Amino acid sequence: xTEKSNFEPTIIGFTCNWCSYRAADLAGIARIQYPANIRxxxxxxxGRLDPTFVLKAFAEGADGVMITGCHPGECHYLEQxxxxxxxxxxxxxxxxxxxxxxxxxxxAWASAxxxxxxxxxxxxxxxxxxxxxxxxxxLNGDQVQITHDATxxxxxxx
Amino acid sequence: xxxxxxxxxxxxxxxxxIAVLNTHEKxxxxxxxxxxxxxxxxxxxKYKDVEAMEDKSILLTLFNGGIRNxxxxxxxxxxxxxxxxxxAFGSCATEGCIPGMANFSPxxxxxxxxxxxxxxxxxxxxxxxxxYKMPEGTIYIPTINSRVKTLVDVxxxxxxxxxxxxxSHQISAVLDLVIAVVKGEAELPPKGAVIGVGNSTVCDxxxxxxxxxxxxxxxxxxxxxxxxxxxxxxxQGIPCNGSATRSGCDARCPTAGAQCIGCYGPAPGVIxxxxxxISSFASVVDSNDPDEIERILDGIPDPAGQFYxxxxxxSLLKGAREAV
Ligand code: SF4
Ligand code: SF4
Ligand code: SF4
Ligand code: FES
Numbered sequence: 001x002t003e004k005s006n007f008e009p010t011i012i013g014f015t016c017n018w019c020s021y022r023a024a025d026l027a028g029i030a031r032i033q034y035p036a037n038i039r040x041x042x043x044x045x046x047g048r049l050d051p052t053f054v055l056k057a058f059a060e061g062a063d064g065v066m067i068t069g070c071h072p073g074e075c076h077y078l079e080q081x082x083x084x085x086x087x088x089x090x091x092x093x094x095x096x097x098x099x100x101x102x103x104x105x106x107x108a109w110a111s112a113x114x115x116x117x118x119x120x121x122x123x124x125x126x127x128x129x130x131x132x133x134x135x136x137x138x139l140n141g142d143q144v145q146i147t148h149d150a151t152x153x154x155x156x157x158x
Numbered sequence: 159x160x161x162x163x164x165x166x167x168x169x170x171x172x173x174x175x176i177a178v179l180n181t182h183e184k185x186x187x188x189x190x191x192x193x194x195x196x197x198x199x200x201x202x203x204k205y206k207d208v209e210a211m212e213d214k215s216i217l218l219t220l221f222n223g224g225i226r227n228x229x230x231x232x233x234x235x236x237x238x239x240x241x242x243x244x245x246a247f248g249s250c251a252t253e254g255c256i257p258g259m260a261n262f263s264p265x266x267x268x269x270x271x272x273x274x275x276x277x278x279x280x281x282x283x284x285x286x287x288x289x290y291k292m293p294e295g296t297i298y299i300p301t302i303n304s305r306v307k308t309l310v311d312v313x314x315x316x317x318x319x320x321x322x323x324x325x326s327h328q329i330s331a332v333l334d335l336v337i338a339v340v341k342g343e344a345e346l347p348p349k350g351a352v353i354g355v356g357n358s359t360v361c362d363x364x365x366x367x368x369x370x371x372x373x374x375x376x377x378x379x380x381x382x383x384x385x386x387x388x389x390x391x392x393x394q395g396i397p398c399n400g401s402a403t404r405s406g407c408d409a410r411c412p413t414a415g416a417q418c419i420g421c422y423g424p425a426p427g428v429i430x431x432x433x434x435x436i437s438s439f440a441s442v443v444d445s446n447d448p449d450e451i452e453r454i455l456d457g458i459p460d461p462a463g464q465f466y467x468x469x470x471x472x473s474l475l476k477g478a479r480e481a482v
Contacts (some may be wrong), residue, residue, distance in 0.1 A: 051433035055474040072446070079446070089451050090461065094432060097462035098262075099479030139337035139476050141305045143228055144265050145288070 009063035009129040011038040013122070014053060016046045018076045018077075020068035020110045020118055027115035034119035038066065045069070047080025052092045054105065058137050064104045064129035068118065071109040081109070102156045103128045104135065161340055163192035164208075165247075167199060168223030168230035169257045169306060174248035175199045177220070177323035184330045186336035190339045192218070195223055196217050206260035208236055216240050220247040220319075220333050224254045224471055225307040229300035243346070244311040245334070245353070249322035249366055253431075254471020256322070258306040261470050261477025262462065306471045317347070319354045322468060325407050328354035352426075356405030359425045360418045364400055364409035366390045372444030376457025379416060391417050392442055397458055397463075401425075402434035420468050430462040430474045433463030 015021040021042045027034060044047060046069025054065045067088055075081040088107045096102050106125050110118040167175060179185060179200075188194070195216055196203045219241040225231050238244055249255035270294050272278070289302045309315050314359050319332065332354045338344035347353060356363065371393040379385060379396050391398040391412055398417035400409065404425045411418045424431040439458070445451050458464055466473055 016294075052430045052474070055430050056431055059474045059476075079425055080404050081212045082446040084447070085448065086443050086451050088453055089448065090440050091433075092438045092456075093455060094436060094461040094465060097460070097478070098475055115431050137475065137479070139261070141307050141311070141476075143301045144304045145301070153329060 007130060007134060009037050009126055009134070010061060010127060011040045011064040011066055011122075011129060012057040012062045013040045013066040013068065014043055014046070014049050015040050016069045016075075017042055017044050019070040019074070019112050019114075020108075021119040022112035023068075023110045023115045026112065027119045030115055032115050032119045037126045038122050040064040045075060045077045045080045046084035047075070047077055049084050049087065051087055052064075052093075054091060058100065058104075058135065061135075061137065062104070063132075063135045064125060066122070066125050067105075067107045067119075068110055069107075071111055074111065080121075100135070101132055103132060159412040160191060160193040162195035162211075162215060162403030163188060164194075164196040164216045164237060164241065165199070166196070166218040166219065166223070166233060168233065168249070168251070168309075170250045171256070174220075174250070174323040176457035176469070178220070178290060178329055179328060180326045181330045181333070182326075184333055188333060191340060203356075205233065205236070205272050206444070208240055211240050213239055214242050216401070217241065217340070218243045218245070220245050221309055222247040222251050223256050223371050224250045224259060224301065225309065225312050226260075227302050231307075231312050234309060234313050239263050243307075243316050244313070244325035245317045245319055245332075246315045247319050248324055249320055249421055249423060251309045251471065252318045252320050253418035253469045254306050254308055255421075255468050258308075258471030259463070259467065261305045262480075263478070264480045278471075305477045308472045316349050318350075318352045319361075320352065320404060320408065320421075320423040321354070323395075324354055325410075327343075352404070354406065355422065356413070357426055358405045360405055360409050360412070360422065361390075363405045363407075364412045364418075366412055368393060371442075373442050374444050374454060376454065383413060387415070391447075392438075393413075395457070397439065397464055399435055401438040402431055403426055407423055423469055423472075430471040432473060435465045436461075 015024060024040055046067060049067055057065050069084050070080040086122055092105050095105055108121045196208050207420060217327045219237050220287060221237060223233060246252045250257055273280055286299060289296050289298050335344055339346055367388055368390040373393060373395045374396050376397055377395040385394060397415045399420040400412060400418040402425055403418050404422040408423050428434045443451055443454050445454060472476060
Protein backbone atom coordinates (compact mmCIF):
# COMPACT_ATOMS: atom_id res chain seq x y z
CA UNK A 1 0.00 0.00 0.00
CA THR A 2 2.66 2.47 -1.00
CA GLU A 3 0.62 4.40 -3.55
CA LYS A 4 -1.65 6.99 -1.97
CA SER A 5 -4.37 6.16 -4.51
CA ASN A 6 -4.47 2.58 -3.27
CA PHE A 7 -5.06 3.72 0.25
CA GLU A 8 -8.42 2.64 1.63
CA PRO A 9 -9.23 4.76 4.66
CA THR A 10 -10.95 3.27 7.69
CA ILE A 11 -13.75 5.51 8.90
CA ILE A 12 -15.65 4.90 12.11
CA GLY A 13 -19.21 6.21 11.92
CA PHE A 14 -21.17 6.89 15.08
CA THR A 15 -24.81 6.94 14.07
CA CYS A 16 -28.06 7.72 15.83
CA ASN A 17 -30.51 4.86 16.12
CA TRP A 18 -33.50 7.01 15.11
CA CYS A 19 -32.20 8.72 12.04
CA SER A 20 -28.85 8.09 10.40
CA TYR A 21 -28.63 4.41 11.36
CA ARG A 22 -32.01 3.92 9.70
CA ALA A 23 -30.91 6.06 6.80
CA ALA A 24 -27.94 3.75 6.31
CA ASP A 25 -30.29 0.80 6.52
CA LEU A 26 -32.57 2.38 3.98
CA ALA A 27 -29.65 2.99 1.68
CA GLY A 28 -28.82 -0.69 1.94
CA ILE A 29 -32.37 -1.83 1.19
CA ALA A 30 -32.66 0.59 -1.74
CA ARG A 31 -29.29 -0.65 -3.03
CA ILE A 32 -27.76 2.78 -2.81
CA GLN A 33 -24.03 2.26 -2.85
CA TYR A 34 -21.78 3.74 -0.23
CA PRO A 35 -18.16 2.82 0.35
CA ALA A 36 -17.38 -0.12 2.60
CA ASN A 37 -14.70 1.99 4.30
CA ILE A 38 -17.14 3.11 6.97
CA ARG A 39 -17.80 0.94 10.02
CA UNK A 40 -21.02 2.01 11.66
CA UNK A 41 -21.51 2.05 15.40
CA UNK A 42 -25.08 2.58 16.54
CA UNK A 43 -25.80 4.91 19.44
CA UNK A 44 -29.26 5.68 20.80
CA UNK A 45 -28.70 9.36 20.04
CA UNK A 46 -25.83 11.57 18.89
CA GLY A 47 -25.90 13.03 22.41
CA ARG A 48 -24.50 9.69 23.63
CA LEU A 49 -21.33 10.41 21.69
CA ASP A 50 -18.62 10.57 24.32
CA PRO A 51 -15.51 12.26 22.89
CA THR A 52 -13.62 9.31 24.41
CA PHE A 53 -15.06 7.12 21.62
CA VAL A 54 -13.56 9.37 18.98
CA LEU A 55 -10.14 9.57 20.64
CA LYS A 56 -10.11 5.81 21.05
CA ALA A 57 -11.00 5.31 17.39
CA PHE A 58 -8.12 7.54 16.28
CA ALA A 59 -5.69 6.03 18.79
CA GLU A 60 -6.52 2.54 17.55
CA GLY A 61 -6.13 3.13 13.86
CA ALA A 62 -9.12 4.99 12.40
CA ASP A 63 -8.23 7.42 9.62
CA GLY A 64 -11.40 9.41 10.10
CA VAL A 65 -14.47 9.59 12.32
CA MET A 66 -17.95 10.57 11.26
CA ILE A 67 -20.70 11.52 13.68
CA THR A 68 -24.27 11.62 12.46
CA GLY A 69 -27.49 12.62 14.15
CA CYS A 70 -31.03 13.83 13.61
CA HIS A 71 -31.51 17.26 12.04
CA PRO A 72 -31.56 20.22 14.43
CA GLY A 73 -34.93 20.32 16.16
CA GLU A 74 -35.63 16.65 15.42
CA CYS A 75 -33.66 14.83 18.10
CA HIS A 76 -35.80 12.25 19.92
CA TYR A 77 -34.28 13.33 23.20
CA LEU A 78 -34.99 17.03 22.72
CA GLU A 79 -31.75 18.97 22.44
CA GLN A 80 -29.14 16.23 22.60
CA UNK A 81 -27.98 16.74 19.03
CA UNK A 82 -27.08 20.35 19.91
CA UNK A 83 -25.00 18.98 22.73
CA UNK A 84 -23.32 16.70 20.20
CA UNK A 85 -22.69 19.74 17.99
CA UNK A 86 -20.97 21.65 20.81
CA UNK A 87 -18.86 18.64 21.78
CA UNK A 88 -17.92 18.08 18.17
CA UNK A 89 -16.79 21.69 17.68
CA UNK A 90 -14.66 21.69 20.83
CA UNK A 91 -13.27 18.22 20.14
CA UNK A 92 -12.32 19.25 16.62
CA UNK A 93 -10.37 22.25 17.92
CA UNK A 94 -8.55 19.98 20.33
CA UNK A 95 -7.71 17.41 17.66
CA UNK A 96 -6.37 20.10 15.34
CA UNK A 97 -4.08 21.24 18.16
CA UNK A 98 -2.85 17.66 18.40
CA UNK A 99 -1.95 17.66 14.71
CA UNK A 100 -5.02 15.85 13.35
CA UNK A 101 -6.55 17.55 10.29
CA UNK A 102 -10.02 18.99 10.89
CA UNK A 103 -11.36 17.00 7.89
CA UNK A 104 -10.77 13.72 9.71
CA UNK A 105 -13.70 14.46 12.01
CA UNK A 106 -17.05 15.23 10.45
CA UNK A 107 -20.56 15.83 11.74
CA ALA A 108 -23.55 15.35 9.48
CA TRP A 109 -27.30 15.45 10.04
CA ALA A 110 -29.48 12.91 8.25
CA SER A 111 -33.08 11.87 8.84
CA ALA A 112 -34.24 8.28 8.58
CA UNK A 113 -35.55 9.01 5.08
CA UNK A 114 -32.30 10.45 3.76
CA UNK A 115 -30.52 7.32 2.63
CA UNK A 116 -29.22 8.95 -0.55
CA UNK A 117 -27.94 12.04 1.27
CA UNK A 118 -26.20 9.94 3.92
CA UNK A 119 -24.58 7.72 1.28
CA UNK A 120 -23.26 10.87 -0.40
CA UNK A 121 -21.94 12.28 2.88
CA UNK A 122 -20.12 9.00 3.54
CA UNK A 123 -18.65 8.91 0.05
CA UNK A 124 -17.42 12.49 0.34
CA UNK A 125 -15.92 11.81 3.76
CA UNK A 126 -14.02 8.78 2.46
CA UNK A 127 -12.66 10.80 -0.46
CA UNK A 128 -11.57 13.69 1.77
CA UNK A 129 -9.69 11.32 4.06
CA UNK A 130 -8.23 9.40 1.13
CA UNK A 131 -6.62 12.63 -0.03
CA UNK A 132 -5.17 13.22 3.44
CA UNK A 133 -3.64 9.75 3.55
CA UNK A 134 -3.35 7.33 6.48
CA UNK A 135 -3.32 8.71 10.00
CA UNK A 136 -1.47 5.72 11.51
CA UNK A 137 -1.62 7.08 15.02
CA UNK A 138 1.31 5.55 16.82
CA LEU A 139 3.71 7.40 19.05
CA ASN A 140 6.19 4.66 19.80
CA GLY A 141 8.25 6.48 22.43
CA ASP A 142 11.44 4.76 21.27
CA GLN A 143 14.87 6.22 21.81
CA VAL A 144 15.92 8.83 19.33
CA GLN A 145 19.39 9.95 18.41
CA ILE A 146 20.08 13.65 18.45
CA THR A 147 21.14 14.11 14.86
CA HIS A 148 22.74 17.52 15.19
CA ASP A 149 26.38 17.49 14.16
CA ALA A 150 28.60 18.66 16.93
CA THR A 151 30.78 21.20 15.19
CA UNK A 152 33.01 21.84 18.14
CA UNK A 153 35.17 19.50 20.12
CA UNK A 154 34.19 19.15 23.73
CA UNK A 155 36.73 20.67 26.00
CA UNK A 156 37.83 18.04 28.43
CA UNK A 157 38.39 19.55 31.81
CA UNK A 158 41.20 17.68 33.48
CA UNK B 159 15.60 -5.62 60.77
CA UNK B 160 13.51 -2.73 59.47
CA UNK B 161 11.89 -2.98 56.03
CA UNK B 162 13.57 -1.01 53.27
CA UNK B 163 12.20 2.21 51.75
CA UNK B 164 13.26 3.83 48.49
CA UNK B 165 12.30 6.96 46.63
CA UNK B 166 13.44 7.86 43.14
CA UNK B 167 13.03 10.78 40.78
CA UNK B 168 12.96 10.24 37.07
CA UNK B 169 11.73 13.01 34.74
CA UNK B 170 10.37 15.31 37.42
CA UNK B 171 10.81 18.70 39.05
CA UNK B 172 11.72 17.69 42.59
CA UNK B 173 8.47 19.03 44.04
CA UNK B 174 7.29 15.54 44.95
CA UNK B 175 10.41 15.02 47.05
CA ILE B 176 9.74 18.33 48.80
CA ALA B 177 6.16 17.24 49.38
CA VAL B 178 7.37 14.10 51.17
CA LEU B 179 9.70 16.18 53.34
CA ASN B 180 6.77 18.54 53.93
CA THR B 181 5.05 15.86 55.94
CA HIS B 182 7.17 17.28 58.79
CA GLU B 183 7.43 14.91 61.75
CA LYS B 184 5.93 12.09 59.67
CA UNK B 185 9.32 11.82 58.06
CA UNK B 186 10.62 10.74 61.46
CA UNK B 187 8.10 7.89 61.38
CA UNK B 188 9.57 6.85 58.05
CA UNK B 189 13.00 6.81 59.64
CA UNK B 190 11.74 4.97 62.71
CA UNK B 191 9.97 2.29 60.72
CA UNK B 192 12.08 1.94 57.60
CA UNK B 193 15.66 1.57 56.60
CA UNK B 194 16.04 4.19 53.86
CA UNK B 195 17.90 2.11 51.31
CA UNK B 196 17.92 4.42 48.30
CA UNK B 197 16.83 8.05 47.95
CA UNK B 198 19.15 10.01 45.66
CA UNK B 199 17.70 13.37 46.68
CA UNK B 200 18.22 12.80 50.38
CA UNK B 201 21.29 10.61 50.61
CA UNK B 202 24.27 9.44 48.64
CA UNK B 203 23.64 6.18 46.86
CA LYS B 204 24.82 4.43 43.73
CA TYR B 205 22.81 2.43 41.24
CA LYS B 206 25.22 -0.44 41.77
CA ASP B 207 24.18 -0.57 45.45
CA VAL B 208 20.59 -1.15 44.31
CA GLU B 209 21.71 -3.69 41.73
CA ALA B 210 23.46 -5.61 44.52
CA MET B 211 20.26 -5.86 46.59
CA GLU B 212 18.22 -9.03 46.51
CA ASP B 213 15.10 -9.02 44.37
CA LYS B 214 12.03 -7.79 46.27
CA SER B 215 14.18 -6.69 49.19
CA ILE B 216 12.80 -3.12 49.19
CA LEU B 217 9.34 -3.09 50.75
CA LEU B 218 8.16 0.30 49.50
CA THR B 219 9.38 2.38 46.57
CA LEU B 220 7.85 5.75 45.79
CA PHE B 221 8.73 6.39 42.17
CA ASN B 222 8.22 9.95 41.04
CA GLY B 223 8.82 11.28 37.58
CA GLY B 224 7.93 10.21 34.07
CA ILE B 225 10.04 8.17 31.67
CA ARG B 226 11.88 10.61 29.42
CA ASN B 227 15.06 8.70 28.63
CA UNK B 228 16.72 5.31 28.79
CA UNK B 229 18.16 5.97 32.25
CA UNK B 230 14.67 6.60 33.66
CA UNK B 231 13.49 3.38 32.05
CA UNK B 232 16.44 1.36 33.30
CA UNK B 233 15.97 2.50 36.90
CA UNK B 234 12.22 1.90 36.67
CA UNK B 235 12.99 -1.71 35.71
CA UNK B 236 15.63 -2.04 38.40
CA UNK B 237 13.37 -0.69 41.15
CA UNK B 238 10.48 -2.85 39.96
CA UNK B 239 12.71 -5.88 40.29
CA UNK B 240 13.93 -4.91 43.77
CA UNK B 241 10.62 -3.68 45.23
CA UNK B 242 7.60 -5.42 46.70
CA UNK B 243 5.39 -2.35 46.48
CA UNK B 244 6.04 0.06 43.63
CA UNK B 245 4.01 3.28 43.81
CA ALA B 246 3.75 5.66 40.87
CA PHE B 247 4.06 8.77 42.99
CA GLY B 248 2.77 12.11 41.79
CA SER B 249 1.36 13.31 38.51
CA CYS B 250 4.64 12.89 36.58
CA ALA B 251 4.82 9.16 37.26
CA THR B 252 1.09 8.53 36.90
CA GLU B 253 0.31 10.59 33.81
CA GLY B 254 3.39 12.51 32.64
CA CYS B 255 2.43 15.90 34.12
CA ILE B 256 4.16 19.11 33.04
CA PRO B 257 7.27 17.33 31.63
CA GLY B 258 4.80 15.22 29.63
CA MET B 259 3.64 18.32 27.79
CA ALA B 260 6.85 17.94 25.81
CA ASN B 261 4.79 15.35 23.92
CA PHE B 262 3.24 18.25 22.07
CA SER B 263 6.58 18.74 20.29
CA PRO B 264 9.04 16.54 18.42
CA UNK B 265 12.12 15.65 20.45
CA UNK B 266 14.54 17.42 18.10
CA UNK B 267 12.65 20.67 18.82
CA UNK B 268 13.02 20.09 22.53
CA UNK B 269 16.76 19.68 22.09
CA UNK B 270 16.89 22.80 19.90
CA UNK B 271 15.04 24.78 22.55
CA UNK B 272 17.36 23.61 25.28
CA UNK B 273 20.61 24.20 23.40
CA UNK B 274 19.96 26.75 20.73
CA UNK B 275 17.58 29.52 21.64
CA UNK B 276 18.34 33.19 22.23
CA UNK B 277 18.44 32.71 25.95
CA UNK B 278 21.05 29.97 25.70
CA UNK B 279 24.68 30.92 25.47
CA UNK B 280 26.13 28.26 23.22
CA UNK B 281 28.39 30.07 20.73
CA UNK B 282 30.04 26.90 19.42
CA UNK B 283 26.74 25.09 18.94
CA UNK B 284 27.72 22.28 21.21
CA UNK B 285 25.05 19.64 21.38
CA UNK B 286 25.04 16.70 23.70
CA UNK B 287 26.30 13.49 22.17
CA UNK B 288 25.10 10.37 23.88
CA UNK B 289 28.57 8.85 23.83
CA TYR B 290 31.98 10.46 23.85
CA LYS B 291 35.44 9.02 23.60
CA MET B 292 37.69 10.07 26.44
CA PRO B 293 41.29 9.04 26.91
CA GLU B 294 40.05 6.78 29.70
CA GLY B 295 37.35 5.18 27.55
CA THR B 296 33.90 6.00 26.18
CA ILE B 297 31.43 7.78 28.44
CA TYR B 298 27.67 7.89 27.97
CA ILE B 299 24.80 10.14 28.86
CA PRO B 300 21.15 9.02 28.76
CA THR B 301 19.40 8.90 25.40
CA ILE B 302 16.13 10.79 25.05
CA ASN B 303 12.95 8.95 24.03
CA SER B 304 10.69 10.38 21.34
CA ARG B 305 7.98 10.93 23.96
CA VAL B 306 7.54 10.94 27.70
CA LYS B 307 6.01 7.69 28.95
CA THR B 308 4.30 7.03 32.24
CA LEU B 309 5.69 4.55 34.74
CA VAL B 310 3.04 1.95 33.96
CA ASP B 311 3.94 2.22 30.26
CA VAL B 312 7.26 0.54 31.10
CA UNK B 313 6.76 -1.63 34.23
CA UNK B 314 3.86 -3.08 36.23
CA UNK B 315 2.81 -0.65 38.98
CA UNK B 316 1.13 -1.63 42.26
CA UNK B 317 -0.43 1.70 43.24
CA UNK B 318 -1.01 5.09 41.70
CA UNK B 319 -0.82 8.25 43.75
CA UNK B 320 -1.72 11.35 41.73
CA UNK B 321 -1.22 15.03 42.52
CA UNK B 322 1.29 17.67 41.51
CA UNK B 323 2.53 17.14 44.09
CA UNK B 324 0.39 14.86 46.24
CA UNK B 325 -0.97 16.76 49.24
CA SER B 326 1.06 16.30 52.42
CA HIS B 327 -1.89 15.00 54.44
CA GLN B 328 -2.50 12.37 51.76
CA ILE B 329 1.16 11.31 51.81
CA SER B 330 1.03 11.04 55.59
CA ALA B 331 -2.09 8.90 55.41
CA VAL B 332 -0.45 6.56 52.89
CA LEU B 333 2.76 6.28 54.97
CA ASP B 334 0.64 5.58 58.08
CA LEU B 335 -1.17 2.85 56.21
CA VAL B 336 2.02 1.13 55.03
CA ILE B 337 3.47 1.34 58.55
CA ALA B 338 0.26 -0.21 59.91
CA VAL B 339 0.53 -2.96 57.29
CA VAL B 340 4.12 -3.65 58.37
CA LYS B 341 2.92 -3.98 61.96
CA GLY B 342 0.18 -6.36 60.86
CA GLU B 343 -2.54 -3.89 61.83
CA ALA B 344 -3.96 -3.15 58.39
CA GLU B 345 -4.24 -4.57 54.91
CA LEU B 346 -3.07 -3.11 51.66
CA PRO B 347 -5.68 -1.94 49.16
CA PRO B 348 -6.18 -4.10 46.05
CA LYS B 349 -3.35 -3.96 43.52
CA GLY B 350 -3.77 -1.25 40.91
CA ALA B 351 -5.69 1.05 43.28
CA VAL B 352 -5.39 4.81 43.17
CA ILE B 353 -4.34 5.81 46.68
CA GLY B 354 -4.14 9.02 48.68
CA VAL B 355 -7.21 10.43 46.95
CA GLY B 356 -10.95 10.88 47.28
CA ASN B 357 -13.40 8.90 45.23
CA SER B 358 -15.20 11.61 43.33
CA THR B 359 -14.40 14.91 41.63
CA VAL B 360 -12.97 18.23 42.75
CA CYS B 361 -16.45 19.70 42.10
CA ASP B 362 -17.84 17.37 44.76
CA UNK B 363 -15.42 18.80 47.30
CA UNK B 364 -15.89 22.38 46.15
CA UNK B 365 -18.19 24.59 48.23
CA UNK B 366 -19.05 26.91 45.38
CA UNK B 367 -22.69 26.84 44.35
CA UNK B 368 -23.78 25.60 40.99
CA UNK B 369 -27.14 26.59 39.57
CA UNK B 370 -26.75 24.99 36.14
CA UNK B 371 -26.20 28.33 34.58
CA UNK B 372 -24.96 28.47 31.03
CA UNK B 373 -22.37 30.86 29.78
CA UNK B 374 -21.93 32.98 26.67
CA UNK B 375 -18.27 33.71 27.18
CA UNK B 376 -15.13 32.08 28.55
CA UNK B 377 -12.80 34.48 30.29
CA UNK B 378 -9.94 34.53 32.75
CA UNK B 379 -10.06 35.35 36.43
CA UNK B 380 -7.81 38.41 36.21
CA UNK B 381 -9.97 39.91 33.47
CA UNK B 382 -13.10 39.76 35.59
CA UNK B 383 -13.56 42.76 37.84
CA UNK B 384 -15.12 40.99 40.74
CA UNK B 385 -15.65 37.26 40.83
CA UNK B 386 -18.60 36.01 42.81
CA UNK B 387 -16.95 34.31 45.81
CA UNK B 388 -19.73 31.76 46.20
CA UNK B 389 -20.63 30.81 42.65
CA UNK B 390 -19.02 28.06 40.59
CA UNK B 391 -16.12 29.47 38.57
CA UNK B 392 -17.07 27.63 35.41
CA UNK B 393 -20.51 29.23 35.56
CA GLN B 394 -18.73 32.58 35.71
CA GLY B 395 -16.88 31.73 32.52
CA ILE B 396 -13.60 30.71 34.16
CA PRO B 397 -12.47 27.41 32.60
CA CYS B 398 -12.31 25.33 35.77
CA ASN B 399 -11.33 21.68 35.32
CA GLY B 400 -12.89 20.45 38.57
CA SER B 401 -15.58 18.30 36.96
CA ALA B 402 -13.08 15.87 35.38
CA THR B 403 -10.49 15.94 38.15
CA ARG B 404 -10.16 13.46 40.97
CA SER B 405 -10.88 14.70 44.46
CA GLY B 406 -8.21 14.54 47.14
CA CYS B 407 -6.94 18.10 47.51
CA ASP B 408 -10.03 19.51 49.28
CA ALA B 409 -10.68 21.65 46.21
CA ARG B 410 -7.75 23.86 47.04
CA CYS B 411 -7.69 26.07 43.97
CA PRO B 412 -11.38 26.94 43.49
CA THR B 413 -11.61 27.54 47.24
CA ALA B 414 -8.85 30.12 46.84
CA GLY B 415 -10.52 31.68 43.81
CA ALA B 416 -8.44 30.07 41.07
CA GLN B 417 -9.67 27.49 38.62
CA CYS B 418 -8.70 23.85 39.08
CA ILE B 419 -6.13 23.02 36.42
CA GLY B 420 -6.39 19.29 37.01
CA CYS B 421 -3.30 18.21 38.90
CA TYR B 422 -5.04 15.26 40.58
CA GLY B 423 -5.66 13.66 37.22
CA PRO B 424 -8.75 11.90 35.87
CA ALA B 425 -11.66 11.29 38.24
CA PRO B 426 -12.77 7.68 38.85
CA GLY B 427 -14.24 6.15 35.70
CA VAL B 428 -12.68 8.74 33.40
CA ILE B 429 -10.68 7.08 30.64
CA UNK B 430 -9.45 10.22 28.93
CA UNK B 431 -9.27 13.38 31.00
CA UNK B 432 -9.56 15.74 28.05
CA UNK B 433 -12.55 13.91 26.62
CA UNK B 434 -14.44 14.33 29.88
CA UNK B 435 -13.65 18.04 30.01
CA ILE B 436 -14.72 18.55 26.41
CA SER B 437 -18.11 17.14 27.41
CA SER B 438 -18.29 19.31 30.55
CA PHE B 439 -17.32 22.54 28.85
CA ALA B 440 -19.56 21.86 25.86
CA SER B 441 -22.51 21.46 28.19
CA VAL B 442 -22.21 24.93 29.72
CA VAL B 443 -21.96 26.73 26.38
CA ASP B 444 -25.22 28.58 25.93
CA SER B 445 -25.92 28.36 22.23
CA ASN B 446 -27.23 26.01 19.57
CA ASP B 447 -25.87 28.04 16.71
CA PRO B 448 -22.61 26.80 15.19
CA ASP B 449 -21.14 30.29 14.60
CA GLU B 450 -22.05 31.50 18.06
CA ILE B 451 -20.65 28.30 19.62
CA GLU B 452 -17.39 28.85 17.74
CA ARG B 453 -17.22 32.43 19.01
CA ILE B 454 -17.69 31.27 22.60
CA LEU B 455 -15.08 28.52 22.16
CA ASP B 456 -12.57 31.13 20.98
CA GLY B 457 -12.43 31.97 24.69
CA ILE B 458 -10.40 28.79 25.18
CA PRO B 459 -7.43 29.68 22.99
CA ASP B 460 -5.39 26.58 23.80
CA PRO B 461 -7.81 23.68 24.23
CA ALA B 462 -5.16 20.96 24.14
CA GLY B 463 -3.17 22.72 26.87
CA GLN B 464 -6.32 23.37 28.88
CA PHE B 465 -7.39 19.73 28.72
CA TYR B 466 -4.03 17.92 28.85
CA UNK B 467 -1.77 20.08 31.01
CA UNK B 468 -1.11 17.16 33.35
CA UNK B 469 -2.46 14.12 31.57
CA UNK B 470 -1.06 14.25 28.04
CA UNK B 471 1.44 11.39 28.32
CA UNK B 472 -1.20 9.20 29.94
CA SER B 473 -4.02 10.16 27.56
CA LEU B 474 -5.44 8.04 24.75
CA LEU B 475 -3.46 9.89 22.09
CA LYS B 476 -0.36 10.26 24.35
CA GLY B 477 0.88 13.32 22.54
CA ALA B 478 0.56 15.38 19.41
CA ARG B 479 1.13 13.85 16.02
CA GLU B 480 4.48 15.57 15.50
CA ALA B 481 5.90 14.04 18.67
CA VAL B 482 7.92 11.35 16.94
S1 SF4 C 1 4.16 15.67 40.01
FE1 SF4 C 1 4.46 17.91 40.06
S2 SF4 C 1 5.58 18.27 41.95
FE2 SF4 C 1 5.79 16.08 41.48
S3 SF4 C 1 7.70 15.94 40.31
FE3 SF4 C 1 6.01 16.15 38.83
S4 SF4 C 1 5.92 18.34 38.38
FE4 SF4 C 1 7.08 18.11 40.28
S1 SF4 D 1 -16.21 23.75 38.19
FE1 SF4 D 1 -14.65 24.47 39.62
S2 SF4 D 1 -15.62 26.14 40.74
FE2 SF4 D 1 -17.26 24.98 39.75
S3 SF4 D 1 -17.94 23.51 41.31
FE3 SF4 D 1 -16.37 22.49 40.03
S4 SF4 D 1 -14.45 22.82 41.13
FE4 SF4 D 1 -15.94 24.29 41.97
S1 SF4 E 1 -7.98 22.16 42.75
FE1 SF4 E 1 -7.26 21.03 40.96
S2 SF4 E 1 -5.32 21.98 40.38
FE2 SF4 E 1 -5.82 22.67 42.47
S3 SF4 E 1 -4.74 21.23 43.81
FE3 SF4 E 1 -6.81 20.43 43.50
S4 SF4 E 1 -6.67 19.03 41.75
FE4 SF4 E 1 -4.82 20.30 41.78
S1 FES F 1 -32.20 10.94 18.62
FE1 FES F 1 -31.06 11.24 16.78
S2 FES F 1 -29.61 12.72 17.43
FE2 FES F 1 -30.82 12.50 19.25
